[in-house]
Amino acid sequence: MSTLxxxxxxxxLRRTFRRLRKEMSAEEKALSDAAIxxxxxxxxxxxxxxxxxxxxxxxxxxxTNRIIHCAWEQGKAVAAPFCDPETHTMRFYRIxxxxxxxxxxxxxxxxxxxxxxxxxxxxxxxxxxPGFAFDENGFRLGYGGGYYDRFLAGFPGISVGxxxxxxxxxxxxxxxxxxxxxxxxxxxxxxxFGKDTxxxxxxxxx
Numbered sequence: 575m576s577t578l579x580x581x582x583x584x585x586x587l588r589r590t591f592r593r594l595r596k597e598m599s600a601e602e603k604a605l606s607d608a609a610i611x612x613x614x615x616x617x618x619x620x621x622x623x624x625x626x627x628x629x630x631x632x633x634x635x636x637x638t639n640r641i642i643h644c645a646w647e648q649g650k651a652v653a654a655p656f657c658d659p660e661t662h663t664m665r666f667y668r669i670x671x672x673x674x675x676x677x678x679x680x681x682x683x684x685x686x687x688x689x690x691x692x693x694x695x696x697x698x699x700x701x702x703x704p705g706f707a708f709d710e711n712g713f714r715l716g717y718g719g720g721y722y723d724r725f726l727a728g729f730p731g732i733s734v735g736x737x738x739x740x741x742x743x744x745x746x747x748x749x750x751x752x753x754x755x756x757x758x759x760x761x762x763x764x765x766x767f768g769k770d771t772x773x774x775x776x777x778x779x780x
Contacts, residue, residue: 580747587715587746591706594740595634606738607637609761615644617764619732619757623700625651625693627666627731630675630683635704636736646670653693654685657721664721668693699731703755708737709746712754712767726753734759 578586598606614620626645631638645652653666657678667685669675678684695701703722705714714735716722726733733755742760758765 580749583747584715584718588706588718591715591741595706606761608640610636610736610738610759611638611640613762613764614641614734614736614759617757617759619700619734622698623650623732624698625653625695625700625731627653627655627693627695627699627701627729629702629704630654631704632682636738638702638736641702651693654683655721655725656684656687657682662720663724666693666695667691695729695731697730699729701726701729701731701733703733703735705735705737705741707741707743707746708735708755708758709743710765711745711748712756712758712765713746713748713752714755715746720751723751723753726755732756 620626626641628638628642628645629635630642642652651668652670653668654675655664655666657664657680659680667674667687667690669685669690674685674690675683676686703714703726705716707715712735714722733753735755735758737758737760739760742758742765748754754767756767758767
């Protein structure tokens with residue numbers, strides 16, 4: 575049993591998974607990214623979603639570009655987060671093309687509030703959640719800012735983590751502030767969590 579505090583343990587785990595990311599070859603990453611995107615795009619919860627809340631992926635993250643472009647092509651609304659580093663909160667704005675994005679906090683592409691309209695989530699929304707790793711209870715190892723934990727606390731739709739098989743662990747350190755996702759999408763399978771058991775049953779019956 576670890577003698578580290580949850581926060582200290584998370585820092586150690588971030589180092590471990592950051593190293594694993596760097597060790598992946600470009601070919602391995604591309605194959606993994608394509609498989610995860612395909613599994614997600616073929617899922618019933620993506621089909622049902624009217625609005626997709628999605629992050630603009632960094633080079634080391636699972637690529638979300640294909641997902642974003644497929645959502646545009648299929649007429650879904652796509653929204654991306656604009657982060658406030660002072661409050662560690664974020665607001666999502668609808669993006670209609672890559673031209674609506676600009677470099678923002680932490681060097682991440684964000685919507686330009688001057689040209690994009692804010693979007694409020696509803697029950698038909700789906701939020702993609704980034705992370706270093708996820709566990710078998712749907713908890714995630716995030717980047718330490720708490721942005722998504724704050725956002726998910728009031729999110730009425732379905733939250734989905736994108737994760738590689740080597741980023742899935744049995745259990746991650748978590749506290750009362752951490753929010754687990756409703757599902758985790760891996761290369762060739764999907765894990766379902768969440769308190770809404772009827773939604774889980776509907777998913778399994780499709």
